[in-house]
Amino acid sequence: MHSLFQFIILLLLIIDLVMLWSGRMLMLIRLSAVQGCLLAALLLMPLKGPLTMELALLATAVFLLKGIGFPIFLRHICHKLGIEPNVKPRLGRMFPMLAGLVCLAFSLWLEESIPHAQGLFPPLLLPVALTTLFCGLILVVGCAKAIAQVTGYLVAENGIFILGIPLITSGSVWFELSILLDVFAAIFVMAIAINHINSTFDSIDVARFRSLRD
Amino acid sequence: MLELLLFTPLVAGTVMFIPGAWPRRILLLLTALAHITLASTVFIQVSANNNPVAFGGLLEPDDLGVVFLMIASILFLAVTFYSIGYLKQEEKKEVRRDIQKGDLFTNAPEARFLACLCFFVAAMTLVTVTPNLGALWVGIEVTTLASAPLIYFHRHRSSMEATWKYLMICSVGIALALLGNILMEVAFHRSAAPAGEGMNQLAAFIKTGANGGVDPLWLKASFIFVLVGYGTKMGLAPMHTWLPDAHSQAPSMVSGLLSGALLNCALLGILRSHQVMMAAGLGGFSSDLLVFFGLLSMVTAMVFIVGQGHYKRLLAYSSVEHMGILALACGIGGSAIFGGMLHALSHSLTKCMLFLVAGNILTRYHTFSSHDVSGLRQDMPLSGALWTAGFLAIVGSPPFSLFVSEFIILKGIFANGCILTAVVYLSALAVIFVGMSVPVLRMVQGTPSHDVTIDYHESAYSVLPPAVLCLAVLCLGFWVPDWLAAALNRAAALLGA
Numbered sequence: 001m002h003s004l005f006q007f008i009i010l011l012l013l014i015i016d017l018v019m020l021w022s023g024r025m026l027m028l029i030r031l032s033a034v035q036g037c038l039l040a041a042l043l044l045m046p047l048k049g050p051l052t053m054e055l056a057l058l059a060t061a062v063f064l065l066k067g068i069g070f071p072i073f074l075r076h077i078c079h080k081l082g083i084e085p086n087v088k089p090r091l092g093r094m095f096p097m098l099a100g101l102v103c104l105a106f107s108l109w110l111e112e113s114i115p116h117a118q119g120l121f122p123p124l125l126l127p128v129a130l131t132t133l134f135c136g137l138i139l140v141v142g143c144a145k146a147i148a149q150v151t152g153y154l155v156a157e158n159g160i161f162i163l164g165i166p167l168i169t170s171g172s173v174w175f176e177l178s179i180l181l182d183v184f185a186a187i188f189v190m191a192i193a194i195n196h197i198n199s200t201f202d203s204i205d206v207a208r209f210r211s212l213r214d
Numbered sequence: 215m216l217e218l219l220l221f222t223p224l225v226a227g228t229v230m231f232i233p234g235a236w237p238r239r240i241l242l243l244l245t246a247l248a249h250i251t252l253a254s255t256v257f258i259q260v261s262a263n264n265n266p267v268a269f270g271g272l273l274e275p276d277d278l279g280v281v282f283l284m285i286a287s288i289l290f291l292a293v294t295f296y297s298i299g300y301l302k303q304e305e306k307k308e309v310r311r312d313i314q315k316g317d318l319f320t321n322a323p324e325a326r327f328l329a330c331l332c333f334f335v336a337a338m339t340l341v342t343v344t345p346n347l348g349a350l351w352v353g354i355e356v357t358t359l360a361s362a363p364l365i366y367f368h369r370h371r372s373s374m375e376a377t378w379k380y381l382m383i384c385s386v387g388i389a390l391a392l393l394g395n396i397l398m399e400v401a402f403h404r405s406a407a408p409a410g411e412g413m414n415q416l417a418a419f420i421k422t423g424a425n426g427g428v429d430p431l432w433l434k435a436s437f438i439f440v441l442v443g444y445g446t447k448m449g450l451a452p453m454h455t456w457l458p459d460a461h462s463q464a465p466s467m468v469s470g471l472l473s474g475a476l477l478n479c480a481l482l483g484i485l486r487s488h489q490v491m492m493a494a495g496l497g498g499f500s501s502d503l504l505v506f507f508g509l510l511s512m513v514t515a516m517v518f519i520v521g522q523g524h525y526k527r528l529l530a531y532s533s534v535e536h537m538g539i540l541a542l543a544c545g546i547g548g549s550a551i552f553g554g555m556l557h558a559l560s561h562s563l564t565k566c567m568l569f570l571v572a573g574n575i576l577t578r579y580h581t582f583s584s585h586d587v588s589g590l591r592q593d594m595p596l597s598g599a600l601w602t603a604g605f606l607a608i609v610g611s612p613p614f615s616l617f618v619s620e621f622i623i624l625k626g627i628f629a630n631g632c633i634l635t636a637v638v639y640l641s642a643l644a645v646i647f648v649g650m651s652v653p654v655l656r657m658v659q660g661t662p663s664h665d666v667t668i669d670y671h672e673s674a675y676s677v678l679p680p681a682v683l684c685l686a687v688l689c690l691g692f693w694v695p696d697w698l699a700a701a702l703n704r705a706a707a708l709l710g711a
Contacts, residue, residue, distance in 0.1 A: 160389060190382075211371065
């Protein structure tokens with residue numbers, strides 16, 4: 001079980017880096033779906049104690065929302081708005097990749113340097129969580145397409161979720177569920193905004209947003 | 215009681231889709247009246263040391279929370295009254311043109327706007343009455359989602375741009391605050407008895423922190439993320455970039471609520487962590503960071519205020535300045551915290567009032583540029599007078615209460631022996647005074663432009679709410695009632711005053 005947990009953590013890391021390299025919108029969405037499914041799988045392998053009903057419920061919710069719901073919703077928007085498949089990276093493809101690798105190196109150094117909270121985090125969980133968060137932020141900043149930014153936000157949120165996994169107890173599941181509900185509402189509101197951006201600007205390229213300056 | 219307080223705006227928002235404009239507006243007014251009645255009752259209960267509790271401790275307001283609750287509730291009532299006139303005016307318009315580009319645009323449906331306004335207030339209510347850091351985070355995230363459609367009420371390009379920036383920047387910022395919350399859990403993690411298991415997380419963290427059951431390194435990391443995360447929402451520099459755009463593009467009453475109530479809620483998020491830091495003996499670390507970001511915000515606001523021609527952006531940068539003053543006051547500690555609490559109240563009332571008056575000016579002149587507005591005192595005597603009074607209040611002139619609060623904060627800085635901080639504080643205030651006076655006085659003085667063809671008269675809806683708020687700030691400058699001073703003192707005591 002422990003080695004499977006580590007394997008999934010490594011898979012999450014690889015997905016992060018592939019996302020930074022990928023220049024295609026649908027690929028980004030698919031990878032975020034895989035990430036969502038892997039997060040649900042992690043929840044089914046509790047680090048301490050047996051699998052409880054609450055954890056199984058949370059894993060199901062994560063799988064349904066992050067693994068299936070959000071990706072289908074985002075794909076639907078892409079098709080409905082007829083969005084170009086290219087994510088239009090502002091910083092090229094090499095720079096985000098390099099930035100991601102630097103973040104990974106920093107996270108690994110951080111794991112070595114800081115005292116662990118009484119063995120709370122299994123090996124690699126902390127650096128992978130931080131790298132996922134950083135990769136999400138790189139996607140938000142580095143992509144000109146609004147929908148790619150939303151995917152970046154989802155990835156960043158996944159990173160924070162990974163960090164919280166060792167702390168999840170039966171009592172805190174309600175809080176995790178309310179966060180999920182919040183993220184769901186955020187994606188929904190962002191999707192509505194993207195729809196309006198497209199109808200107002202005839203594009204979802206946020207690099208065109210230049211009218212509000214001092 | 216607390217359940218009613220939370221659910222009244224929530225239920226009102228849900229039933230806001232009833233047909234007919236006037237039933238909706240009356241429902242909004244009734245909601246605002248009910249909210250302020252309930253909030254006042256809660257305030258009285260907390261003042262009498264009889265803190266109400268609901269949902270097993272998930273809602274349990276303290277002295278600090280009720281101050282911000284009352285501010286939000288008062289502003290909600292003022293904004294509601296103003297909105298009725300504003301929406302009536304909007305209903306009459308046949309052609310709407312974007313001020314910056316001249317493009318035609320439509321408004322969002324009124325029912326949706328009013329529903330989001332109610333949800334927004336419900337979320338702020340949750341933030342102010344919960345001692346649970348997770349629920350507080352959820353509340354702040356919901357404020358973003360509920361207020362984004364409010365900013366995009368006028369559906370044109372500029373408001374769309376502002377809304378998207380607001381959504382993305384604040385959502386990412388709040389996600390970082392969530393990371394801060396998780397790191398706090400890590401800091402208090404003890405395999406035997408995790409501190410944050412109960413509903414009243416704040417009390418548990420403070421108790422465990424005081425007993426030394428905390429990892430200081432993780433707690434410091436947690437505070438940094440909370441400060442950056444909620445600081446983004448609060449408009450602390452350099453994370454303030456969404457604020458001038460959103461405040462300038464939102465309808466004026468929404469700008470007033472964002473600036474007067476929402477920024478305080480984000481500040482409350484930071485102060486909750488500051489409370490935990492102080493209990494754990496790390497108050498020096500969090501105080502230094504608050505002072506640094508406070509001064510940085512003041513200086514940043516100063517740079518952008520000087521030469522600013524866009525009068526709504528001017529008010530937005532003024533909010534950045536005042537959030538900086540609040541962070542500074544809380545960081546300095548001692549008597550400055552009482553000044554900070556009084557400042558939070560005075561700033562909220564004044565800034566909301568100024569945004570409402572800015573809305574009147576915008577309706578009359580259809581321009582954001584202070585260069586294109588002149589002769590306000592003749593053309594719009596009431597709004598012109600309020601605009602001048604609001605300006606004097608916001609820059610901290612006597613006899614308004616902001617003068618008193620800024621003076622108390624200055625005394626606190628001197629009492630702490632921070633001479634350099636005092637120099638930066640006073641310099642920023644002086645430059646901002648001059649920077650703001652130029653456009654404001656230009657707008658008030660001179661002769662009215664003859665190019666203005668828009669028919670406008672100052673209705674009771676548009677003038678009464680800012681006038682009442684202005685009067686309150688003026689009265690507070692002369693006399694702070696004992697019960698209010700006691701409430702502010704108790705709130706300050708929770709922050710170590």
